[in-house]
Each structure stands twice: as C-alpha cells, then as structure tokens.
Amino acid sequence: MNSAIIRPIKLTNSLTGKKEPLETIQPGKLTMYSCGPTVYSFIHIGNLRAGLVADMFHRYFKRVGYDVTFVRNYTDVDDKIIKRANEEKISSEAVAQKYTQEAEKDFTAAGIQDPTVKPTVTTHIPEIIQLIERIIKNGKAYVVDGEVLFAINKFPGYGKLSGKNIEELQAGARVGVNEKKQNPLDFSLWKPAKPGEPSWESPWGKGRPGWHIECSAMSSRWLGDQIDVHHGGEDLSFPHHENEIAQSEGASGKAPFVKYWLHHAFITMSQTKMSKSLGNVFLARDFLTQFSGEFARYFALSVHYRSPIDFSDDTIDNTLISLQRIYEAKQKAAEFAQGGASGTPAQAWTDFIAACQKAREQIDEAFANDFNSAEALAALYTLIRDFNRTATAAAGAAGAAQGARELVAIIEKDIGEILGVGLNEPAAALKDLGRIRAARPVAGGVEKPQAAEIEKLLAERVAARQAKDFARGDQIRKDLDARGIVIKDGPSGTTWSYK
Ligand SMILES: [Zn+2]
Numbered sequence: 001m002n003s004a005i006i007r008p009i010k011l012t013n014s015l016t017g018k019k020e021p022l023e024t025i026q027p028g029k030l031t032m033y034s035c036g037p038t039v040y041s042f043i044h045i046g047n048l049r050a051g052l053v054a055d056m057f058h059r060y061f062k063r064v065g066y067d068v069t070f071v072r073n074y075t076d077v078d079d080k081i082i083k084r085a086n087e088e089k090i091s092s093e094a095v096a097q098k099y100t101q102e103a104e105k106d107f108t109a110a111g112i113q114d115p116t117v118k119p120t121v122t123t124h125i126p127e128i129i130q131l132i133e134r135i136i137k138n139g140k141a142y143v144v145d146g147e148v149l150f151a152i153n154k155f156p157g158y159g160k161l162s163g164k165n166i167e168e169l170q171a172g173a174r175v176g177v178n179e180k181k182q183n184p185l186d187f188s189l190w191k192p193a194k195p196g197e198p199s200w201e202s203p204w205g206k207g208r209p210g211w212h213i214e215c216s217a218m219s220s221r222w223l224g225d226q227i228d229v230h231h232g233g234e235d236l237s238f239p240h241h242e243n244e245i246a247q248s249e250g251a252s253g254k255a256p257f258v259k260y261w262l263h264h265a266f267i268t269m270s271q272t273k274m275s276k277s278l279g280n281v282f283l284a285r286d287f288l289t290q291f292s293g294e295f296a297r298y299f300a301l302s303v304h305y306r307s308p309i310d311f312s313d314d315t316i317d318n319t320l321i322s323l324q325r326i327y328e329a330k331q332k333a334a335e336f337a338q339g340g341a342s343g344t345p346a347q348a349w350t351d352f353i354a355a356c357q358k359a360r361e362q363i364d365e366a367f368a369n370d371f372n373s374a375e376a377l378a379a380l381y382t383l384i385r386d387f388n389r390t391a392t393a394a395a396g397a398a399g400a401a402q403g404a405r406e407l408v409a410i411i412e413k414d415i416g417e418i419l420g421v422g423l424n425e426p427a428a429a430l431k432d433l434g435r436i437r438a439a440r441p442v443a444g445g446v447e448k449p450q451a452a453e454i455e456k457l458l459a460e461r462v463a464a465r466q467a468k469d470f471a472r473g474d475q476i477r478k479d480l481d482a483r484g485i486v487i488k489d490g491p492s493g494t495t496w497s498y499k
C-alpha cells in the first residue's frame, strides 16, 4: 500500500510524554498489542473500557488505510485463576476457559471487532521459555532454586516508561527483602511449581511463567521484536509495561520494543454520585444488560481515552440524552431524505450542506489529533442543531433531501465507523433508549418514584377529586411532576409516564 495516502495522525506517547506524529516501522503497516483481561471471573466495566478503547484504535487505524495486525491476549494462568479454581473445586483450565467464553460474549455484545489474534498464555509456553533463555544468554536474568529472575541492574533503561525513581523504589522494597534477589526490584520470569498449581517442564524445572513475560513473548511471536503501538490501562504502566520493555529489549537487544505506548484512564466510582441501582453495576455483563452495547460504547468512547470517566448518574443520563439527540436527528433526516422539492437547492440547505463539509473536516481533524472523540462529537452536535433549525425554516424546500442524506452519512460513517454508535435504525434505537430512560431512577437529582407508589398516589388523587378536594388533587400532580412524572388526564382515565 502507498503510505503517502494515509492520513497523518498524532498520538500521545507515554514513553516520551509528548504528542507525536505516527510513523510506523513499516510504511502502510501497523502492529498493535493490547493487554487483555485475566480470565478468573466475569470482566468488569474497566476491562470493557480497555476493550472499547483498543477497538476504537483498531477501527480508526484500518479506516485511515493501515494494514493492521492487532493482538489482544487472554491471561489464563494467574494466582487469581488458581484461587478461583480451588474455591470452585475445578481445574484452572476450566475456570479460564469458562471466563474467556464469557468475556468473548461481552466483547461481542459491545460491538468490539475481533483482533487479528487472541493468544493465551497456556498455548505459548514454548515461546515464553525461548524468550527467557534469550534473556539469560544475554546476562540479564539469573536462576535461583528453580526461579528465573530478571536482573534490573543489567538493564540501564529500567524506569524509562513510568518515569519512576528506581533508587526510591529500591529503598521502599528493602523491607522484607527476598534474600535470593540481587536487587529488590528484580522480578520473576519463571516461578517454580507449587503443589496444586498448573506447571510445565522447563530447563529450570517444573514451573509456570511470571505475569509480565507472557506479553513480551506473545507480542514477539505474532508481531516481531519491535512493534508500533502497545495499549493498556494506565495502571499497567508500572510494573507490567516497564517489565515488558526490560524483557523484550533485554532479549532482542533492539530498542525501542514499542514505538508508541498508549494508556487510557480509569473509570472512577464515586458512590456519592451513584444511585442505588448503579451501585451494583460493576460487571460488564450487568452494564450491557441494563443499558446496551451501543450505550456502553458511547459511555466509554465519548470521553477522551486519557481522561477518567466518572461512573455516576450524571454520566449515564448524559449518555442517554446524547444518543437520543443523535437518533432523533437521524430519524428526522431519514424522513427528509425521502421528500423535498426538486430543483436548485434553497439557500438554507446550500448553507447546511456547506456546514456538513465543515463538520466532516472538524471530525476528521479531531480523531487524527490523538483520538479526540469529545471534540468530534461536539462538531456533530453543532451540525445537528443547525439541521434542526434548517429543517424548521425550510422543510420541504429543494435541497432538503440532499442535506438530510449528508447528515446521515456523517453520523454513520465519519462518527459511526470509528465509535460504533449511531448505526442502528432510528425507530428501534429510540424505542430501546425509551426502555433505558423508563428504568432511570432519578430526575433532577431526586429519586424517581416507582410504579407502585405512583399508582397509589393517583388513586389518592381520584379520591380527593371525588371528595371535591381539588387543592389536594392538584398538589399530588405537582409533587409527581417535580419528581419526574408526567400525568395526562384523558377520557378513558389518567395515564402517567417518566419525563
Ligand atoms: Zn502490555
């Protein structure tokens, strides 16, 4: 592929702390690794954000023209998996297999496109052993009692990603220092077998890999010794990614192991800003069931990936309102796209079509600037306001159909192909958003009453009116209104709905 046609992109590289233009090792090709979940349980919403951020990168790199090879692993050997296996009295393999399948279901429900390869640790033991042998041969690891430890004193670049002060860390680690270690920060590449734990034969005796070595081994197996992009949560920067650099560069002698390190921020949980119903939604499965896959995508991707997301009622309600705006506009645009007069477009629509072109450029600029999805969406909302204004002023005029089609294309292609939102049929999407809205417990910060309480108050209102106590009847209606309930009196009785 001709690399000249690929759109220039800037990425914030954690290794340098700077926003840099993306230049891949091989023109036109892009290799990317993302640290996947440890499969000891259902994945939580933090894992879902990680999967969605990587998916946005993946979709975008492909869209701008790269031939992308994307690897996302499953960690299927780990202390937490062994603990769960012992609790459930089943094998570690059974635990890992079960929760890998469950994670796959959640990723699929969230519309996450499959990576090129989804390797697991247990199917890469020979590669892991070979990599450790290379590190030992280079004098950067040593063996003590069946354990292989990485010697950080032999790797001068240790700390370059996280910017940690290594001397300070060493001083802190001296408490309870492991006598076997040459440096208190030396970490395990291979651990000797313990009874009741999965283990494999190795040149150092039976044992299992340490956590960090797997990503170095799987990355080099599928992508080569040096890669373009490595992604993970900001919590992985130290020690996991720092150790990956030490291992990979220690084995290959080539630097950098990764050209661009991309880290996304956490989802923060502030119990005070969360209604009771949100307090239980910690698992991706619960989030996807209570809301939807598209809802999860908007929730996770409408905020810049390097900014934390506050998991609160405000953020949830904001997601709901935003998706509603997009689909209401799309629905109106679909109607307009069918009709309108023919002939030379009216001035209002000519202006709108020009605004579409401008919005398209702004959206393109925003994504190319370190995936600034928030700015891209802001450009879309400006355009939607413009569309609504034009639709009121010049409904049915010539040019309406073309303007409407442009708006739909921007929603579905310029935004939708990258974020994976706005792609559904509007009537069905709005119906599903209505379902989510009806279940929301709060309105304006006040806990929404549930159906049983509303029915009871409405019965009380009927009784008050029959007793000619109209003041009381009115008061009930006003109170419910303040709590987010609309009451409609009709010939066949009173109906109510959530605002
Ligand atoms: Zn990693």
Ligand SMILES: [Zn+2]
Pocket (backbone or CB within 6 Å): 034, 035, 036, 215, 240
């Ligand atoms: Zn990893």
